[in-house]
Amino acid sequence: MLTFLGFAMIATFLVLIMLKKMSPIAALVLIPALFCVFAGQGAQLGDYVIDGVGKLAPTAAMLMFAIVYFGVMIDVGLFDPIVRGILRFCKADPMRVVVGTAVLAAIVSLDGDGSTTFMITVSAMYPLYKRLGMSLVVMTGVAATANGVMNTLPWGGPTARAATALKLDAADVFVPMIPALAAGLLFVFVLAYVLGVKERRRVGLLVMPGAQGEYAQEKATEKRDAESQVELVEGEPATVTAGVGTSVAAPAAPAAPAAPAAPVSGPDGSGRTPAPAPVPAPAPVPAPTAPDAPTATATAPDGDGDGFQGLDPNRATLRPRLYWFNAGLTVTLLTAMIMELLPIPVLFLLGAALALTINFPHMPDQKARIAAHADNVLNVAGMVFAAAVFTGVLTGTGMVKHMADWLVGAIPEGMGPHMALVTGLLSLPLTYFMSNDGFYFGVLPVLAEAGAAHGVSPLEIARASLVGQALHMSSPLVPAVYVLVGMAKVEFGDHTRFTVKWAALTSLVVLAAGMLFGII
Numbered sequence: 448m449l450t451f452l453g454f455a456m457i458a459t460f461l462v463l464i465m466l467k468k469m470s471p472i473a474a475l476v477l478i479p480a481l482f483c484v485f486a487g488q489g490a491q492l493g494d495y496v497i498d499g500v501g502k503l504a505p506t507a508a509m510l511m512f513a514i515v516y517f518g519v520m521i522d523v524g525l526f527d528p529i530v531r532g533i534l535r536f537c538k539a540d541p542m543r544v545v546v547g548t549a550v551l552a553a554i555v556s557l558d559g560d561g562s563t564t565f566m567i568t569v570s571a572m573y574p575l576y577k578r579l580g581m582s583l584v585v586m587t588g589v590a591a592t593a594n595g596v597m598n599t600l601p602w603g604g605p606t607a608r609a610a611t612a613l614k615l616d617a618a619d620v621f622v623p624m625i626p627a628l629a630a631g632l633l634f635v636f637v638l639a640y641v642l643g644v645k646e647r648r649r650v651g652l653l654v655m656p657g658a659q660g661e662y663a664q665e666k667a668t669e670k671r672d673a674e675s676q677v678e679l680v681e682g683e684p685a686t687v688t689a690g691v692g693t694s695v696a697a698p699a700a701p702a703a704p705a706a707p708a709a710p711v712s713g714p715d716g717s718g719r720t721p722a723p724a725p726v727p728a729p730a731p732v733p734a735p736t737a738p739d740a741p742t743a744t745a746t747a748p749d750g751d752g753d754g755f756q757g758l759d760p761n762r763a764t765l766r767p768r769l770y771w772f773n774a775g776l777t778v779t780l781l782t783a784m785i786m787e788l789l790p791i792p793v794l795f796l797l798g799a800a801l802a803l804t805i806n807f808p809h810m811p812d813q814k815a816r817i818a819a820h821a822d823n824v825l826n827v828a829g830m831v832f833a834a835a836v837f838t839g840v841l842t843g844t845g846m847v848k849h850m851a852d853w854l855v856g857a858i859p860e861g862m863g864p865h866m867a868l869v870t871g872l873l874s875l876p877l878t879y880f881m882s883n884d885g886f887y888f889g890v891l892p893v894l895a896e897a898g899a900a901h902g903v904s905p906l907e908i909a910r911a912s913l914v915g916q917a918l919h920m921s922s923p924l925v926p927a928v929y930v931l932v933g934m935a936k937v938e939f940g941d942h943t944r945f946t947v948k949w950a951a952l953t954s955l956v957v958l959a960a961g962m963l964f965g966i967i
Contacts, residue, residue, distance in 0.1 A: 448486075449486060449844060449845050449846050449849040449850075450846070450849040450850055450852075450853045452482055452485060452486055452844075452846060453841065453846030453847065453849060453850045454850065455482070456478060456479060456482040456840075456841075456846070457880050459478055459482075460474050460475070460478050460837070460923065461923075461943070463478070464923065464939055464940045464943065465940040465943055465944055466940065467938060467940050471830060471833070471923065471929070471939045472829055472830060472833045475830070475833035475834050475836060475837045475923070476833050476836045476837075478837075479836050479837045479839075479840035479841070480492060480836065480840070482840065483495065483840045483844060486844050486846075488843075488844050491843065491844075492840070494843065495836075495839040495840050495842075495843030495844070496835065496836050496839050496840075497839075498839050498842075498843060499835035499836060499837075499838050499839020499840070499842070499843075500832055500835040500836075500839070502835070502838070502839075503831050503832065503834065503835040503838070503926075504835075505790065505791075505792050506792075506831055506926055507827075507828050507831040507832060507926070508792040508795075508796070509791050509792040509795055510562050510827050510828065510831060510926055510927070510930070511824050511827070511828050512792065512795035512796045512798070512799040513560065513562050513563060513795045513799075514562065514566065514820055514823050514824050514827060514930065515799040515803070515816075515817065515820055515824065516780075516795055516798045516799040516802055517562075517563050517566050517567065518566065518816070518819070518820040518823070519799070519802045519803060519806060519807075519816055519820075520773060520777060520802065521566065521567065521570050522762070522764040522765075522806075522816060522819070523764055523765060523766040523769065523770075523773055523806050524764075524765040524766065524767065524770065525770065525773045525774060525777065526567050526570075526571070527760070527765075529551070529554070529555075529567075529571075530551075530570075530571040533547045533550065533551050533571060533572075534547075534571075534575070536550075537575060539575070539579065540643075540647065541579055541581055541643055541646035541647040541649075541650055542640065542643030542644050542646070542647045543643065544572065544575050544576065544579065544581065544643065544646075545581075545585055545586075545589060545639045545640070545642050545643030545646060546636065546639045546640055546643055547572070548568060548572050548585075548586050548589050548590055548593075548639065549589045549590075549592075549593045549635050549636055549638075549639035550636070551567070551568050551571060551572065552564055552565075552568045552589070552590040552593040552594050552597075553593045553594075553596075553597055553632060553635070555567045555568060556593065556594045556597030556598065556600075556603075557597065557600070558781050558784075559598075559600055559602040559603040559604070559781075559784065559785070560784075560927075561594050561598065561920060561925070561927030561928075561930075562827070562926070562927040562930045564590070564594045564597075564927075565590060565591075565594070565927060565928075565930045565931035565934065566823075566930060566934065568586075568590045569586070569590070569931065569934040569935050570934070572586055573586070573934070573935060579650055580650050581646050581650060582646065583935050583936065583937050584937055584941050584942055584945040584946070585642050585646060585945070586935060587931050587932055587935050587937050587942045587945075587946065588642075588921075588942065588945045588946035588949060588950075589635070589638070589639050589642065590931060591920045591921045591928060591931060591942075591946055591950065592635050592638070592917050592920070592921075592946065592949055592950045592953050593632070593635045593639075594920050594927075595916045595917035595918065595919060595920035595921070595950060595953070596628060596631045596632045596635060596916065596917050596953065596957070597632070598916045598919070598920060599621065599624065599628055599913045599916050600621070601617045601618070601621050602784065602785040604883060605883055605887065605912075605913055605916055605919075606620055606621045606913060608883055608884065608887035608888065609887050609891060609909040609912050609913065610909065611887075611888075612887045612888050612891050612892055613891065613892065613895050613905045613908070613909050615905060615906060615909055619906060620906065620909045620910055620913075623910065623966050624910050624913060624961065624966055626960065626964050626966065627957050627958075627960040627961035627964060627966055627967070628913075628957060630956060630957065630960035631917065631953055631954075631956050631957035631960065634952075634953055634956045635917075635953055638949055638952075638953070764816070766806050769805065769806055772805065773802070773806070776798065776801065776802065780794055780795075780798045803816060803817070823930065823933055823934060826929060826933045827926060827929050827930050827933065830926060830929040831926045831929075834923070834924055834926065837923075837924065838882055838885075838924060841881075841885075842885065847881060847885055847889065848889065850880075851877070851881075851889060851890045851893070852893075854873060854877070854890075855890070855893050855894065855897065858897070863897065863898070863900065863901035863903075864901045864902065864903065866894060866897055866898030866901060866903045866908060867898065867903055867907040867908055867910075867911045867967045868911070868958075868962065868967070869894070870891075870894045870898070870908050870911040870912055871911035871912070871914040871915075871958040871961070871967060872958070873890075873894070874886070874911065874912050874913070874914050874915030874916075874954075875914070875915040875918050875951055875954050875955075876915075877890055877915070878915040878916065878918065878919040878922070879915070879918050879919060879921075879922045880922070880924075881924070882924050883919065886912070887912065891908065891909070891912050894908055894912075895908040895909075907966075907967055910961065910966055910967055911958070911961070911967045913957075914954050914955075914957050914958045914961070914967075915954050916954070917950045917951075917953040917954045917957065918947065918950040918951050918953075918954050920950070921942065921943065921946045921947060921950055923939070923943075928942075
């Protein structure tokens with residue numbers, strides 16, 4: 448009964464979210480509360496929720512102060528050199544923009560924190576996607592998948608959990624997996640290229656003015672030497688995508704004047720004299736051929752109405768004199784995270800306080816910076832605590848345990864010698880529907896025990912368990928994904944519909960590469 452209710456609760460949640468019948472926060476709270484009553488445990492709902500909130504409170508605190516810290520670092524210009532390098536590579540070409548998104552997300556993911564990765568990636572790439580009229584779900588999907596592959600770093604969490612649960616060394620789990628993970632990351636770059644080519648065909652090649660002026664000049668020079676991307680159709684205005692999904696129409700050549708109408712009556716006794724014929728207008732100057740036409744320029748509006756300003760190179764919050772201090776502070780913070788000198792929430796709390804005090808010593812400036820990021824903080828913290836209701840009910844009622852036992856019991860006896868492959872395949876749905884803690888500390892030991900009975904090494908089971916992380920990063924139970932969709936202003940249901948298939952395929956590529964290289 449609990450097994451059925453668990454799967455039914457998850458399915459109901461996903462369907463309502465993807466059909467946009469409920470907001471994520473409402474669905475995360477109301478659906479588990481309803482199913483808790485169906486399970487006959489409504490009286491314990493309060494205990495389950497408090498337990499879930501207690502477990503996720505450190506995560507909420509970490510995300511809140513991480514958003515403030517890295518928001519300040521973005522404001523003061525710490526990541527501007529990286530962003531400029533990515534933008535120089537992109538050159539307002541949609542294909543390069545999507546590939547640049549994957550590269551930037553992969554690089555920033557080296558810090559092991561998904562929320563940081565998504566904040567920096569969206570801050571850098573969002574203006575380009577908006578101005579070029581590109582699909583924002585492509586940005587969120589590529590960023591989440593790239594981060595999912597990189598999330599397997601030993602300091603990212605899953606590898607450490609797998610090693611701890613099976614009492615193994617994290618290096619023995621991770622290092623042999625590097626070729627398979629590299630194959631997965633390469634697949635993400637190829638996927639980004641394919642999606643970028645599709646976006647290029649949809650929106651065309653445009654030149655960006657303003658902040659990307661130097662890139663615009665370079666692209667204009669290239670396009671003057673080649674055939675223009677804008678074809679002028681005779682008699683119709685040419686249209687290029689611009690700004691926030693709007694269009695700029697090139698003025699059409701003036702139409703030739705109509706021939707004078709035949710006189711109603713002439714000198715035939717009607718008594719009326721035909722009106723004098725109008726003087727014909729000069730013939731319109733023909734439009735130049737495409738190779739000589741000026742390069743089309745897509746001009747974004749001054750304000751797109753959504754309050755997002757992007758990375759303005761002249762913003763008042765820049766602190767160039769404190770650049771190396773901020774860089775050193777960030778490196779120190781990340782080093783302390785990796786070495787686990789203090790709990791991560793405490794590190795980000797201290798880091799945010801120090802960054803605000805040094806970069807903005809005046810109280811009004813500090814309040815302004817906190818207010819600028821309050822929207823993201825509130826959205827993410829709300830999602831985390833709402834997810835605490837979902838996970839609290841799943842765990843407290845015993846649904847998670849019954850679901851995991853049912854899945855493990857459904858494995859045919861003949862698959863025992865292939866438990867590594869089975870673990871890899873099960874990691875896709877289980878890490879999507881469960882938290883990493885629930886999977887690695889609750890399910891993985893059972894799978895390892897079943898594999899050991901058939902001579903399968905715990906190391907192989909641990910490595911195979913990392914396969915599903917590309918899909919896991921888009922799970923509704925991952926707080927960082929709400930940072931991604933919130934900053935990108937993308938509906939979670941739209942992100943899920945687009946991303947799940949590509950993330951699952953990426954995970955399967957990692958699994959296939961691991962088997963091919965003899966790692967799994």
